[in-house]
Amino acid sequence: MQDYYRLLGVDVTASAAEIEQAYQRQKNRLSRRTADPAMQARLREVHTGYEILAHPGRRLAYNVLLAQEPLPELPPDPMAQLMARYAPAARWLNAALVAFCLLLALDWALPGQEFAGETVLIRQIVSVSAAASDPQMAYDVTTPRTAFRVPSRYGHRVRKGMRVTVSQTPLLGVVRRISAPPTAPGEPAIFKASGGNIYGSFSPLLGVLLVVATLGVLPGRSPEMRVNTAVVGFLLAVVALVVLIWF
Structure with missing residues (x-):
C-alpha cells in the first residue's frame, strides 16, 4: 500500500492545513517537470494522496487500512549477527576466567x-x-x-x-x-x-578480572556485553599469567 503521508512529506498527525501546504508544495515542484513521464506519474500519485487525506472520511478509512499493513522488515545488522554468533563461546570463556580467579583465590587461601x-x-x-x-x-x-x-x-x-x-x-x-x-x-x-606478586601488589588485577568475567556470565546479558567482557577478561588474564610466571 502506498504511504501517502510519506509521499506528501507530512506526519500521520498532520492537520488539514499542513496537508494542503504539503500538496501545493509537491504540486508546484512536480509541475515544472511535467514533460518527464515519471514526474507525471508521481504528480498523479500526489494528487490521489491529497484527495484521500484531505477528505476526513477517506482519511479515516485509509488510516485503518494503513494500520493493518505489516511493518517493513529492517535488514539484519551484521554486527549484531556477529555478536550473537560468538556470544555462547564468550560466555564459556568468561566462565573459565571466573574459574581461573577462584583457583588463584583458593591457592592463596589454603595452607x-x-x-x-x-x-x-x-x-x-x-x-x-x-x-x-x-x-x-x-x-x-x-x-x-x-x-x-x-x-x-x-x-x-x-x-x-x-x-x-x-x-x-x-x-x-x-x-x-x-x-x-x-x-x-x-x-x-x-x-x-x-x-608471588599475583598475590601481592598485582592482586587488584584479579579482582577486576573476576568482576569483568562475572558480568559476562550472568543471565540476561546482551550478546555484545558477553563478547566485550570476554575480550577484556582474556587480555586481563594474559597479564595475570605473565605476572604469575615471570614475576
Missing part, C-alpha cells in the same frame, strides 16, 4: 606446603631490569623439589650446598617465603621470594 632442609643445587644470577642505566640482579635457585628467584640482597643466603626451608602455595606451587639461617646479626630468618 601452604613447606619443604624443610632443601639443598640448593643451582644458583644462577639473572638480570631483572630492562634498563641499562639501572641494572638489577637476582638469583634463580633450584632445589630438589622447588625452584624460585630471590633478590640479589639475599643471594648470600642461598649459596650452592646450603640448606633452606621453602614455603609455597599448595596448588600452583608459587614460592612465597624462604627460611635460611642468618649470616649476619640483624638479618631476618625468613625472607620473601621474588615471585
Whole structure:
C-alpha cells in the first residue's frame, strides 16, 4: 500500500492545513517537470494522496487500512549477527576466567606446603631490569623439589650446598617465603621470594578480572556485553599469567 503521508512529506498527525501546504508544495515542484513521464506519474500519485487525506472520511478509512499493513522488515545488522554468533563461546570463556580467579583465590587461601632442609643445587644470577642505566640482579635457585628467584640482597643466603626451608602455595606451587639461617646479626630468618606478586601488589588485577568475567556470565546479558567482557577478561588474564610466571 502506498504511504501517502510519506509521499506528501507530512506526519500521520498532520492537520488539514499542513496537508494542503504539503500538496501545493509537491504540486508546484512536480509541475515544472511535467514533460518527464515519471514526474507525471508521481504528480498523479500526489494528487490521489491529497484527495484521500484531505477528505476526513477517506482519511479515516485509509488510516485503518494503513494500520493493518505489516511493518517493513529492517535488514539484519551484521554486527549484531556477529555478536550473537560468538556470544555462547564468550560466555564459556568468561566462565573459565571466573574459574581461573577462584583457583588463584583458593591457592592463596589454603595452607601452604613447606619443604624443610632443601639443598640448593643451582644458583644462577639473572638480570631483572630492562634498563641499562639501572641494572638489577637476582638469583634463580633450584632445589630438589622447588625452584624460585630471590633478590640479589639475599643471594648470600642461598649459596650452592646450603640448606633452606621453602614455603609455597599448595596448588600452583608459587614460592612465597624462604627460611635460611642468618649470616649476619640483624638479618631476618625468613625472607620473601621474588615471585608471588599475583598475590601481592598485582592482586587488584584479579579482582577486576573476576568482576569483568562475572558480568559476562550472568543471565540476561546482551550478546555484545558477553563478547566485550570476554575480550577484556582474556587480555586481563594474559597479564595475570605473565605476572604469575615471570614475576
